[in-house]
Amino acid sequence: MSLRDPNARSLLGRLRDVMAGGGSPQDRLDRVTALIAKGMGTDVCSCYVLRAGEVLELFATEGLTQSAVHHTRLRVGEGLIGEIAAIAQPLRVSDAWAHPRFVYRPETGEDVYKSLMGVPLVHGGRVIGVLAVQNREGREYREIEQESLETVAMVLAELLAGAGLIPREELGPASGNAVLPLRLEGTSLNPGIGLGTAVYHQPEVHVTTLLADDPERELARLRAAMDEMREALDALLAITATAPSESRDVLRTFRMFADDTGWINRISEHIQAGLSAEAAVRKVDNDMRLRLSQVSDPYIRERLHDLEDLANRLLRHLTGERGTAAKGDLPDHVILICRTLGPAELLDYDPERLRGVILEEGSPGMHAVIVAKALDIPVIGRLPGVFQRIAPLDPVVVDGDHGQVFVRPGEDVREAVMRGIHERKRRRAEYDRLRDLPAETQDGVRVRLMINAGLMMDMENLGATGADGVGLYRTEIPFMARPSLPSVESQTSLYGKVLALAGDRPVVFRTIDVGGDKLLPYWQSQPEDNPALGWRSARITLDRPAILRQQLRALLRAASGRALDVMFPMIATVSEYRTARHALELELARERERGTPPPASIRVGTMLEVPSLLWHLPALVQEPIDFISVGSNDLFQFTFAADRGNPRVASRYDPLSPPVLSMLRHLVEVCDAAGKPLSLCGEMASRPLDALVLVALGFRTLSLAAPGMGPVKRALRSVDIGRLRPFVLGLSTLPHASVRDRLAAFARDNGFLLD
Template sequence: MTLRDPNARRLLGRLRDVMAGGGSAQDRLDRVTILIAEAMGTDVCSCYVQRAGEVLELFATCGLTQTAVHHTRLRVGEGLIGEIAALARPLRVADAWAHPAFAYRPETGEEVFKSLMGVPLVRGGRVIGVLAVQNRETRDYQDIEQEALETVAMVLAELLAGSGLIPRDEVGPAVGNAVLPLRLEGTILNPGIGLGTAVYHQPEVHVTKLLGDDPESELARLRAAMTEMRESLDSMLAASAKGPSEARELLETFRMFADDAGWISRISEHVRAGLSAEAAVRKVDDEMRLRLSQVSDPYIRERLHDLEDLANRLLRHLTGERGTAAKSDLPEHVILICRTLGPAELLDYDPARLRGVILEEGSPAMHAVIVAKALDIPVIGRLPGVFQRIAPLDPVVVDAEHGQVFVRPGEDVREAVLSGVLERNQRRELYHRLRDLPAETRDGQRISLRINAGLMMDMENLAETGADGVGLYRTEIPFMARPSLPSVESQTHLYRRVLELAGDKPVVFRTLDVGGDKLLPYWQSQPEDNPALGWRSARITLDRPAILRQQLRSLLRASAGRELRVMFPMIATVGEFRLARHILDLELAREAAHGTPAPERLLVGTMLEVPSLVWQLPALVRERLDFVSIGSNDLLQFTFAADRGNPRVAGRYDPLSPPVLSMLRRVVEICDDAQVPLSLCGEMASRPLDAAVLIALGFRTLSVSAPSVGRVKQALRSVDLGVLRPYVLSLLDLPHTSVRDRLNNFGRDIRLALD
């Protein structure tokens, strides 16, 4: 049976009639299972509903023992039914008893049934149950049968949600009548502090029309809604012309998703199969969310947020329902509560009213967070169950300096927060006064303090912070913000613009550093057990030299008549550096043959982030190497074999430990002896105490996040190296896990300026 068969569409219509008809909700669900079993030619049809506590309860069945209804329960992940719910994907088995996940429940009488096919019941991207069919004989269920059951399940999920069979708090967000103060902890996505009133960003779009009587008419409605949505996005693009440039670029990328042929085609197929336009959009959205939510690649997961944004917009155009909260009357100060958020949705709001954003999901790489950084809006993410804990109009404090959310805070908390905001503003004023002063120690040692950048908006921080240049420009970020590989022309334009904004200050361009947790959607990559140690960074571009040659060609053209500083990431051996340098030489020769003006000065360096390169450093500095930049984030996680993205192990080591300090001191000595300039970029340099210790070890160039420039400069200007240096060197041979406490105490004794 396929959904294009008249019988299948008739089944959907009968399901709708039964659920909307008379009798108790339980009677209607019982009749539904009978209808499905008859229509699909199966001996059993059962409906399991997920209850509170991650438990799946048998709610109705045709074919199993009736006394098992409301008595048989399986945990999510237990048995075949539990596995379907846990993985949120269909399962077809010709011999269920032979499957390793099979769990027998004798009260159901299912011992006479051999084969099983089940699909998740999904609503709003959340599994609310499982719909399963079974047969006595061994049966290889076909794709078209699975497709039919999935569509029936989609319709059944919507009908179940409105039937009253499941308590409302078990099928969607619900907030109790809590009035007591509450403190929650999440992940800092953009630092800052905000106080305001909770506003739910996304009112649910109710899909009441599930089936289409005339597919051609439904397709016409779909096309009209698509046109309206595109026009709305085009208007938003025009209005963003005066906003932050990077926000506009991200919005342009987002607009391109609206023309994605695959997305539109899948929706259209479901309409032709008998669903209404609204139900087809909802079904494709649920399918995509379930499939991609299983993917570990953060880039793909964050692009999912953009597609969800589009689906919600399209549904609002189809249903005529009011848009997001951005279109309603907002409080003066808004704390936006979202499950997730697209960049266009964030730009819908008046930034003057937004005091903070709380995301149930989210990551630093998502487009909405990048836009929030440009608008200086605090963001906290990865806060599950936020809709169960925060009610609309609750007073809320977002403390994205410490990763905390205070709901219904008392006066003491409010006063402390307001004091914190005042203190933060005062620190900003202090740092602003330091902007034009050099990063120079008390005993006259001048330090070059630079910023890390990767977006055009970051270049504005050069003047704002008074930094000496860009010590790390991450060229991969523009690659990640585009749906296809950028051309040589577009890269050349970007790099030239970066150099223009930098003026006479140096910029160090790091070549493409992708792979690991930074995958590009237009590059096919095989899953790896340990991607951080796998095919990534320079390993990719050296294996695919055409990509590296195009990027180097763009950099050479952009810097014609200027200075060009370029470095290669993830270099593990001297041989890899030689190969990368050879590819650069090929491009230099190519451009010269074409008469392209060369850079006025060319400096070539490498990132030092693989421990193997530390032991080859004496040989490396004898190569044509102009500088070395330590990437402390990767170097430390590889040194300690501890994934810095895994909270269970990330805290097991401390950069301020004797082995790290000894290793860094050795690198300084080798580079100094060879007169090769050395710098360090990464989180270690952005912390005032760590930065002071690095200077004591001999570093004279640090590259930090732009918000850290002021506090690091303040600390460095308070350092007397003649006092700090001997103390730091005295700690290198200690057998301690960390010497941070000792350094903190010593810093207080010598009046080191630490926040």
Template sequence: MPLPDASGRRLLGRLREYMAGGGTAQDRLDRTVRLIAEELRSDVCSCYVLRAGEVLELFATQGLSQDAVHQTRLRVGEGLVGEIAARARPLNTPNAWDHPSFVYRPETGEDVYASLMGVPMIRGGQVIGVLVVQNRDRRQYQDIEIETLETVAMVLSELLAGTDLVSRDELAPVAGNAVLPFRMEGLCLNAGAVLGTAVYHRPKVHIETLISDDPDAELARLREALQALRRSIDDMIRTHVDLSGDYREILEAYRMFADDAGWVSRISDAIRSGLTAEAAVRKVDDDMKVRLGQASDPYIRERLHDLEDLANRLLLHLTGQGLTSAQGQLPDDAVLICRSLGPAELLDYPRGTVRGVLMEEGAPTMHAVIVARALDIPVIGRLHGVFNRIAPFDALALDADNGQVFVRPSDDVRDTFNHSVATRLARKRAYLAERDLPFETRDGVAVSVMMNAGLLMDMSHLEDTGAMGVGLYRTELPFMTRPSLPDVATQTLLYQKILEQAGGKPVVFRTLDVGGDKLLPYWSNDGEDNPAMGWRSIRITLDRPAVLRAQLRALLRASAGRELRVMFPMIADVAEFDQARRLVDAEVARERQRGGVLPREICVGTMLEVPALLYQFPALLRVADFISVGSNDLLQFLFATDRGNPRVSARYDTLSVPVLRMLREVLHQCQAAGKPVAVCGEMAGRPLEAMALVGLGFRALSMAAQGVGPVKQMLRSMDSRAVATYVGALVDKGAANPRRGLRAFARDHGIKVT
């Protein structure tokens, strides 16, 4: 029967007294289950606690045989109690014996009991046990009774963790919305394999006090916190007053959720039942996840995310803890769990503390992923429901190569991962041993292997890998990590440091490439239906020539007396290149006029990323000093396929005949015009693809730093003439699956491509 508010508050108050009273911890727990049975008018109340090995042990009972205490055990997923723990969901049945998951334990003496209601005991997002009530008569428990038992279970789990009945370690080995090991699959954004511990990028707020005997005071605190929350959201909207379109509408809708009468009413009701304002917010938030978490309607799920964020912000106002991240309490093997991540946010974490990143969203081209590559941090994206399925401090095994994460992995999986990590380390040592050897094939053909960079910290990889220079320096990252547009002096100093750390090796600077998924916080960015093909890259800087001229001015000054190599991104028309080059000429004339020292040589090139440029290639080669094939964008535009979308990314192959024919034609035209050409991007950094490129005739490749070692090892194991003959035959006859043939050829000829 439903509990009146006064009875509910009395139960919570007595529960706190019982657990804080005298006697041993076992005595207090025994008194507690008797109290719950009495107040809920149940014949049985039992408390099961999760022990090491994913076993639920009967710790205390009122109504079952006392001989079964600490003797009856159920595996997670076994019986009704095990199912409650595995699914982290309440269970309500009028006849437990008829339930398909029922398992009989004769030592408990439960033969005479029919109905059963059980709820998981959750602490800090972790299932630590199960609380069950039973009755002799067959009855369907009411919703308010389930909610009452959930509230009691939440409080009991917190109180139980503060006793010496079970150690903290015994309560912590299994976490999350369920306790069984499972696997999630997403999209590989940066390869690697690691074992680690889950940490929310923005963790939940810690609640100190759960129970209150003054609901009026707690309701007043709630009203004050809600007012502060609404003011903070209003401030956020005012801060972004220049934004328009969908983004502003989202902010306005988000503000409306803070006034949601139903949400506020549910929190107020939980406070009247005897909880503090903080505990009430947490309880309502958990209830919303259970009820809406499985909804397929995207609007409902988006609303759930908004309400989750609002709940966390409201808790911050209630506790005064501030909008802090987990940076101050990271384990040594942290794996960040986040919806998305900005490049500056990842850089905020102490170097070496983050082992991996799991994103609910994410794309290969986002700059957080580029930063992760620089830091050698594995990243998996597109993990839908990651917050609902992975809890803080869950043990994780990331196989980012295959886009898989194993949550609470078994010992066998851990052993496999430890072996994989050891193998990777051995490979890295082998690459390091070959660092000073030349980049050339077995038959003596030299290949220029350069690395890509985007941060000053990347420059140390030149020495680590032995790369011959920087084939692509992404200049936009410093723009994205600053609160305002960097001036000429700031940019000049940065570019000087880059050139100094290069130690005389060549550096190719790509001009500002923003837009799409790379937005500057201090620029207005109107929403676009297709940002990848919208106002981005060179299109922005040609429309805002002052920005490009300032960058070119800084590059010229930083390169005084040195060679300057600069290239433009996303050129779609030769006229765009001509316009950009005229800005270079204007800045050279300006620097000469002011008496500045010019670079000893200036080379101006372009990235080949837009297929339309292929049909203007002869004209382009007459004005460009060099070409860099941007394989990432060029191929996704060529096939009209978003490589960041797992549904379609596998629909084209970088080693298909159309790709190889196109690249061969680009190479031949560049050779005929006497213009240097390189292939830049993920294709160049994969040993099998790099083998094919060298077979086509390319002699310059630029890749992420971690690709340099494997590509060098491949080069030094191949005969360029044999590979060229085989690749040429594949392209000429239009082989159905060049990748399969190339892999077989590499295996038969001892070429190291794995």
């Protein structure tokens, strides 16, 4: 609860008394809604609870018609209440009836109420309901009131989860008793094959004491728990001194989170407002989960898992619980079943026993997956309902090569698993032998393979993979990890370290790419119906040039005496590129006047992510532009009007299709004619078959995720581009939705190594 609200402490105190009092859970919930309405000076307070089937049921109200309780229901996404649950974000409207999402329920008697403010009720990282207040007049709710309602909602969510109001099966996982073999389909996050016994990780700690009378005592408890946690992490670092460098670097970065003053200060503020230390940690964790869960960029989003890991560790130190499976007796071969997992939590387990990891959530960029790659542990994610399908001690096979899980497998599956394990070891040894060899085709075409990066730990991959440099360095990570805008000095220090780690290899810095779904805690923006096409990326920095100029100033200072490559994202027109480049020229002149030693050289380019820029290419290549980099992920989703974060349409369109081949071929021809270097970064470059097609079309620089380096280099060294190119060009005029199968067949017939 915000300290700026003079009623904050007294309202929390009265809530504590109600929660500690007698009566049934429903009686207490009724009293809580009445108390909130009175304490916040509103005419209505209503609590909606999410039931099975994605339905929000009115559970309690002060102000609406009582007969509507347990009868009024809204689907998630329906009405303003459903919208809050769907987007997991607060909503403040002074005229609810005029809002396009408003839905009228006559049985509630809300005809006389005009304004509405609502916040999601969150427990365990998921929305379990909505808390809303309403007023008769068109009230402009203030941010301070929203902060207060969010804190009350956090306390109420814990009450709902622990009071038995909602059936247990609707709140969390429950294992089944199946005995027949079962095959499940997920997403491969790290390849490999493992066979073992299912073990539930169960990292989340249940918070029982939510409010506290003595803030100083709670702050002292927080400091003691923080010290214990830091000591435990330091001990874990010492134990892993001989582990692969990727694991150590991930853990060192994770350990730095424990000293983040912004994170600690936010927890302390909630304690001073009247929450217990445990509740304050949970409140800050919920806030971070909701903010980052809206981000579709997997690299950014998966930082959420580190923060969850840290919060749960701190909660265990506060409560004295040490309840993860890592601390108990484990089978010889473990398949770990988790909702999510942090990197330090993974390292708590004996790597000699860990044979695989299965996640309900997750994506390739999460730190736990990076650690798993270093330890050669297969990981499968995005398996909702896994706890209902896999029981503890079930025998399980994790097939990370194909994204499959076999529960209680038969003997034939077990034999196939053992063959797969031997084949994987052979392939890994081959990738290691290729590391220091060039990415050169059979007919002498040399390709530069770069990596994508965004954290210090990613720079380790330069040496580990033999990459030619960093083709995309995402500079927005520090902006998202801090509670306020990073200073020029802190940015300069960061970029200088990146360049130092790169040595003589190039690093292409992409200027800050935020907005849309990449939210910053200190930038308030209005909700947008289509954030991917809204106020984001270069559109923000061109509208707020001081932010762009400060970043460019830091890059120029960091690159003093060294080469600097910088590119601007989400450029839609030549005029936008001109404006962004002019900002760089202004900063370069400014630094010269200061006497700052300039970079040894400066190359300036643009991302090509917006289709409009494709039809402005003749004008673009006449500009002082040094290179163009295709951002394939955004370019293809805009081209096909298909949200890549929406599973219903993300796989509907294939990059290996005639429209894409024609578009990329045209782009290569224009850039080659103008003598402008062209590269591509994105998921397409990480897939061996797709990478071969890109090279056949004329791309000579690819920037890809580090795990794709070995397979892509192996494929390139096996191909004859002179044979592949005519075949690829001949496919660009076909009417087919995809030509992937034809390309794969051609590759097999010609002995190209794709597996």
